[in-house]
Amino acid sequence: MIAIIGAGPAGLSAAAAATRRGEEVIIIDSSSQLGGQYWRHLPSARNDSHSLHYDFSKAQKLFDELLSQPLLTRYSNSQVWQAEKCGDQFHLYILRNGVEEKVVADKVILATGAYDRTIPFPGWTFPGVMTPGAAQAMLKGHGVLVGKKVVIAGTGPFILPVATGLAESGAEIVGLFEFNNPFRWIFNLHGLLLNPSRIAEAFYYLKKLQKHRVKIEFGKKVESATRSSAVVDGTEIECDVIAVGWGFAPDVTLAGILGAQLGVDSDGTVIVKVDRRQETNILGLFAAGEATGIGGSTLSMIEGRIAGGGRGGLSRWRAQVFANGLKKVYPVPSILTKNLPEETIICRCEEVTRGQICTSIDELGAQSARTAKLFTRAGMGLCQGRVCGRNVSEIVADHLVQKVSDSERIAGGQRPLAAPISLGELGDGLAKKF
Amino acid sequence: MISFTFNNQKIEAIEGMTIAAAIFSTGEKVLRQTRFGGDDRSIFCGIGICWDCVVTVDGVINQRACLIQVSDGMVVTS
């Protein structure tokens, strides 16, 4: 049996490919729905016109096929919190609606996706400051507008659909700021030539934004926030939501737990290393989608299909060229973590400031993100460094006038648990003889 | 529609909504205060990664408001 973790574009494509080949598949996702981040939609009881999606028909086809597929078992509201390889088999420990179950599989496909990458700035902990993904998830998943007057900023193609969705749903976009210059697309002309449909997609969003009189301003970023405004380029803009994102960070936790080789991508993110068949260095362990490098939903689907045993042809290469080009168009400049005021909170969970991190280096002998963390608790809170880990590394390295090493980045992606489990549930596993 | 309370305030929600979505739909953003600084916090990543939105649900602490769906009569506190 094949276990697929994650029911986004990658996981669903893998499930379709594998079941078409007659394999028995179980697909496990922490959400109540199929679709992952990209295809998030309203619950079936609510009528969703899918007007917020660029092209939902692909998703609908996959959902329909898989929901009537007898070879597929679906575990929703199910989070894999721990995994082990025992002999040739994988043991997955799953919290299904809060109760632990064990699933044994011969092959595992990790399609765990990514989350928004964020970088601190003064005021970024105020309620109303959030990631573009959060604004998108509230809108697509619940039809809830996060605010009335919204500033959207950061970098990357993703801020366009978010701005479009919010504007179409009635929010006033009081500022849309892309930090990188559009002329940088020169670095991805070959990607565009190989993937011309992407041009149409971009114009789709730009036209809609124009309709709502939303202008993109380039080269600017949110410098700071107050409870009711954003400061951009020295100007205060009144708003009730500021959505800032700097691309995505892959979720590699389970791959790390299973001992798969991790690597560092050209954008500095930690990724799962895979071969041409999307297999990791651990026999029988595959990975697909954002977890193997940020590349968008098209590439995720192709990788998923290959991991599920289907064919990729040249399509993966084409999509990869585009994805690699995007990283050159939308780099995240290292300047962002430099020169932050001392009192800026870096670790949101444990409320650790930049000043405290620097003091741990200057006075206590911290020499790496790991020791800075031991001394300050940065990264030791509920999110286990998923949000601040990379920023702490950058700040420590900057303060020591060094570069963050690949091994430190990879160590930052290693976590002993993929999700928290209550002590009661954990202990009860003894009686269940897992 | 179902209803639940958030800090003793009754809130109506559509079935299937998360706690955070239901609270945001009333216009409220503040979900909790931090342990050390007492600062207001809300949702941040919106997908269960950052744990900034944690609330107490029916007496159980540290529950992510952006993931947990509301149920009728649920008691949510900061």
Next chain:
Amino acid sequence: MKSPDAIVIGAGIAGASCALALTNAGLTVLVLDRGPVAGGTTGAGEGNILVSDKDPGPELTLALRSRDLWFDMQSDVGDHFELEAKGGIVVARHDEKPLKDFAAKQRAAGVDVQEVGDRELHELEPFLTPEITSGVFYPQDSQCQPMLAAAHVLRAVRLRGGQVITGATVKAIDTSGGRVQGVQSDKGNFSSPIIINATGTWAGDIATMAGSHLPIAPRKGFILVTAPAPKLIHHKVYDSDYVANVASSDADLQTSTVVEGTRAGTILIGASRERIGFDGRMNVDILRRLAAQATSLFPILRDIQLLRAYRGFRPYAPDHLPVIGEDSLIQGLWHSAGHEGAGIGLAPGSAHLITAQIIGKTPFMDPAPFSPKRFQAGAA
């Protein structure tokens, strides 16, 4: 730097304590560590400073003194490492007699021991399971944050003229005529007539480099860390099985629970012990056992989430006593290592034993039981 009076290898709690004691005695000290400060076992342990788990004998004498020296160290370098005399409570689930007999022996040895009945016990720990109706309270048991302790102690050493070089791996120990001359490291060679081996689990390697030997081996331990919670647990609470485990030589896995809250709000649950070399893998079964034991002591913890688990390797000697004193084969080589699961608690006491002997003062206790000689006899 001109040649230091002493070189300390290891910037964990053992090395830091030695460096401070020697500095305060007027010696100039150089501390070398291949990693950062507190990057070894000191960065992977809990901060228990316990007298309650030790049988009367030399280790208890050392522990009692060392516990007081922790508070002296705090007055000396400042209140920076969350030192707190929070007290320990030991309970017995099945048979209380061994626990009470043990307590009586300890009282005779000078430990502050208070037997507590049902009501008092649950006043001390309101969330302890009602199934347990009596226990023993040890007000002297204390706690610190060991990483911050090592860091702040070494900061004081630097401010007082000592030097700390991190990222410097010691590759060789120079000796001549049975005496140490200095060390070779990848950040340079340093000479000194006194070398303190405070490399914990790796102390055997340093002894070998100097031409001596020391049988220190790793013993793996796990600690569970929960999500932050309101104050539910007020002391360190443990099952008396733990005491039996600490003194055991059985190589199989043993688990017993120690539950305690920290200032940061997280709850720590330790400590499993197994002796399987440096195998760092996570073992889900151990996590389950620790969780089951902790929730049976404190049912309220059932709803508290496990956030992470970490493991470390306790340095231990075959007889479970630390190795503190001058090498019997190589002069000028001193060891403070092999403290097993008590290295935090015993660090300042060990530092004082060594410093007193180096500067020719009478130590507060007879150091002979800890001498490395016991493993080096027939080897010369």
